[in-house]
Amino acid sequence: MAQKAKKDRAKSNAASLNSLHIGSLIVNGLFLLAHFLFRPRSLWVYGLLSTPALICQYILEVSGRPKYDPATKALRSAGEDLAAAGLTEYMFDVIWVTWASTILAIAFGNWGWLLWVAVPAYGVYLGSGLFGMGKQKMAEFQGAGAGDAAPQGNRRSRRNA
Numbered sequence: 001m002a003q004k005a006k007k008d009r010a011k012s013n014a015a016s017l018n019s020l021h022i023g024s025l026i027v028n029g030l031f032l033l034a035h036f037l038f039r040p041r042s043l044w045v046y047g048l049l050s051t052p053a054l055i056c057q058y059i060l061e062v063s064g065r066p067k068y069d070p071a072t073k074a075l076r077s078a079g080e081d082l083a084a085a086g087l088t089e090y091m092f093d094v095i096w097v098t099w100a101s102t103i104l105a106i107a108f109g110n111w112g113w114l115l116w117v118a119v120p121a122y123g124v125y126l127g128s129g130l131f132g133m134g135k136q137k138m139a140e141f142q143g144a145g146a147g148d149a150a151p152q153g154n155r156r157s158r159r160n161a
Contacts, residue, residue: 010066010078027099034106042110049116053098056091
């Protein structure tokens, strides 16, 4: 049963990575085609803002691509689960926002790259949530230390507290 789950994850990961690479090829190819054939866009901004998406795509490729034994063609590793929440999900979000920004840059010029501001803004939002949880946990730990002391007074007042 566990082997079937590994095979399903390997198949799902391979399909996700293939569609990710095809989508990246289409979007980046369209941008370069529009840049060289129609109106030029800033290649410097394109390179700067596309680099995080390409890095995320590389990390997803390395960690999620299934690995097979070359001699027996047996599945050696199914790769990390690309449908997992957390950092994997955030990397996919970076890639999709970059694609949307690239398409907007094709259509509306270099102003289309302003959508990409959503990526660091969302990262700050997530970081502030983690910071708030850390402050809350510290307050709980400090409150737990103060609550350990037994209330003073007679038995009836301690029971009412």
